[in-house]
Amino acid sequence: MTFDALPSPYNLSDVSFTYLKATFKNRLNEPEITDRDLASFGLILSDGRLTYAGALLCDQYIVSQSRIFCTRWKHLTKGTVGEDALDDKEYEGNLLSLLENAEVFIKNNSRKSWGVSEMQRDEHEDYPHSSVREALINAIIHRDYQIIGSEIHIDMYPDRVEITSPGGMPDGSKIQALDISTIPSMRRNMIISDVFGRLRIMERRGSGLSRIIDGYNDFEVKPAFYSESSYFRVTLPNKNYSVQDTAVSSFVQPRVMLSPSEEKVLELIAVNPAITGERIAENLDVSLRHAKRLLAELKEKGAIQRIGSAKSGHWEILINMPGQKHQYMSR
Template sequence: MYLEEIIEDIQLESDKFESKAVLNREDIIGWLKSIAGFANASGGDFYIGVEDKTNKLIGFDRKAADNERNYFNNQVNEHLTPRPQMKISFIGYKKNDKERFVIKVSIEESAVKPVILKYKNIPSIFMRRDGFTSGATYEEIIEMSVKSKNVQYDVLVSGVKYEPEKFLELSEFYKEHNKGKVLKEKALKSLGFVNEEGYLLNGAVLFLDNYKEKKTEVQCSVFSGFNKGSDRVVTINRFNGNITSTINYIVEFVNQRMNHGVIKLDNKRINIDSYPARALFEGVINAVAHRDYYLDGTQIQVDIFKDRLEISSPGGFYRGEKLGKTYDLSGVISKRRNELICGVLVVCNVMEAAGTGFDKIMEEYASADEAHKPYIYSKSDHFTLVLPDLTYDKGIENDGVIALNFVPVSEGTELDGKVLSFCYLKAHKVSEIAEYLGISDSTYFRKKVLNNLEKHGYLEKSKVSRAAYYKTNPDMVRVE
C-alpha cells in the first residue's frame, strides 16, 4: 500500500512534504534538520512510517507508533530551539486485517526564527527550499531574524501533555496567597495554560511540580564585604525548580541570612529587618515574571553584600525605556515579557494586573534617608534591583560592583576605573577614596589621579566646609 491510498489529494511532489520509514537513531541530524528547515521556511508535513521516495507504507503497530512518537518528541525538545509549532497525529489503516499506523507531523512556519538545531553543542540553522533541506545562507538568516514575529517564549506550545495532578505545588502556592481558596482548572485554562490539543504552553511547563531544567536556574550568593572582586564569598547556592519553588527558595534564602536591628523613631524602639518583607517579595516576583526565558545559560542572580541586596534578572526591560540607573522606581515603564507567567502570578494574587510592583518597594523605603534608597539599573541583557540594608547605618557604601565603560583618560592610571566606579552613585572625600583603594592619601594620588580625572571632566569636584568631595560625571561613563 502507498500513502496516496489512505490520504486523499495529498501533494506528494510538494516541497512541503517529506517522509521517513523510521527515525534513524544513528543519524538524528538527518531528519531533525528537516523539521527545523520546515519551521524556518513556510511549514510542511513530515510522515514517519512511510518509505522515502516510493511513499510505500511501512507503518507501526499501536505500541510501536506511540514509542516512535515519544522518541520524536524527546529529540525535538532536546535539540531544537525554540521548539517549532507542530501537530502530531496518527493515521490508521489495515494491512492483512491488522491495524497499522503512520505518524503525521504538521509543522507550522515558526513565529520565532531562526529555529536552531543544536547537536553535541554545535548549533546549525537549516532552510527548506525546492523540496530539499540544507544549511541556511547568511542572507536567509538575516532575513529570518528581521521578519521574525516577536512572540514571547512562554506562549509557544510545548510537547508536554497537560495533567492536572502535576501542578500540586502551584495549587498550594495559590491557596497560600488566596486565604485557603482552591485553584480551579477553569482559571488556568482561561489564561491559555493549555492548547486545544491538550498540550501545555511553555510558560505552563515552568510551573510543573517536577520541573528541574535550566530555564529557571537561580544562583544565590553572600559576600563578606561590599563587592564581588575583593571580598570573601561566604555562600554560593544554586537552585533549579519550578517557578513557585524558585520564588519561595529565594525569599527563604534571604530571610535566613539577613540582619535584624533596632531603630529609634519618636522615642520608640522599633525592630527592623535588613530588607522589608514586602519589598523583597516584590523584587523576587518581578525578577521571575520579567525574566527572558529565551536566554539559555543564564540565571537569576541574588547577591547579598554588607550594605545591600542585589537581584538581577536575565534580559533588559521588555519594550521599555533603556535605563542606566534610576531611583525613580515608580517611573519605570516596562511591558510584560511573559504574558502567561504574569497571568498565573496575577491569578495567584502575588502580582498586580497593572503595574510592576515597584511602587510597593518605594512605599517600604519611603521613610529611609538618601543613602538607603532602592534603585534599578538596566542593560540590554539584564536588569538589577538594589535594596539597601536598613540595618547598616551608613547606607550603601560601595557600588563598585556596577562596572563602568569609558574612554580611557589622557595620562590616566590603572586606578581610574576603580575611582570612577566608587564615586558613581555618591560623592566621596579624598580620604574615603584612598581608604577604599587601600593606598595613602598622598600628593601624588591627588595630582596624578583625582586632579587628572577632574581636569578631563570625568570627576566633578565640590566642597563641603573645607573638605573636597568627588563624584563621577555620568555623562562621561556608561554602566555596563
C-alpha cells in the same frame, strides 16, 4: 504572542501541578482548581501540550533556565564562592518554589537591628520585606526565559543586595535613563503575570518598581535600577549598614551581630551563668564541638567573657539582651 504563551515540547501527561494547585487553594481559600482551569489560564493547549508558562509552573524542573543562584558575600565585592562566600544556594524548579526559596535565603542571611528610643524597643530590618518580595516577583515574572544557560542571581553584600535577572527592558530602553514614576507596567510574560495576579502575589495594575521604592520612604538611600540589553538589576540598600552606633541613643552599645544559635546560647547563660559546654550542646541539640565554637564566637564578638577557671568559673554577658537599653543585631 509572548514567549510563555508558545507551545512547549512537554505534555500534560508528563507533569503534575500539585504545588500550583495547593498554592491556589491555600491563598484563595477556594476549591482546588482543575486541569480545565489550568487550560483557561493558558498553561495547557487544546492538544494537551503545555505552554512554556505551564512548563515553568508545573512541579517538574523541565526548563533549564528556571533557576536562581543565591550568594552571601563576606566583602563589598564578589570573590570566589569557596573562599569569600558566607552562604550560597542554587535553586531550580517551578517559579512559585523559586520565589519562596529566594525569600527564605534573603531572610536567613539578613539581620534585625534592635534598639531603644524613648523607652520603646524598636526593630529595624536590613531590607523591607515588601521591597524584597516585589523585587523578586519582578525578576521572576519579567525575566527573559529564552536566554539559554541563564538564571537569576541574588548577591548579598554587607551594604546591599543585588537581584539580577536575564533580559533588559522589554522595549529596549535603559531603566537608569528613565523616571521610575512615569514607567508604565510592561509584561514580558503575560500568562505568568496573569497567574501571579490571580494568586494575589502581584498586583495587576501599576508598576512594581514604585512599590520597591515605597519600602524606603523613610530612608535616605533609595533602591537603584540598572539595565542593559541582556540583564536587569535591582539594588536594595541595607538599611542597617549605614546606621551609626550612637544613632538610637547616647547609652547604646555598638551593635553586635548574633546568629540565632548564638542568641540561644546567650539565653541559656542568662538563666545559668555556670552552664557547661556539654549542657549547651544538649539544649541546642548540637555537638559539643559546635557548642564550643559558638562560645568562642561570642567571646570574639565581645558578647561574653569567662570569669574564673574552666571547672569552677562562670560566664558573664557583656551586652544586654533585647528589650533592655543596650542592643545587638540578630540574623
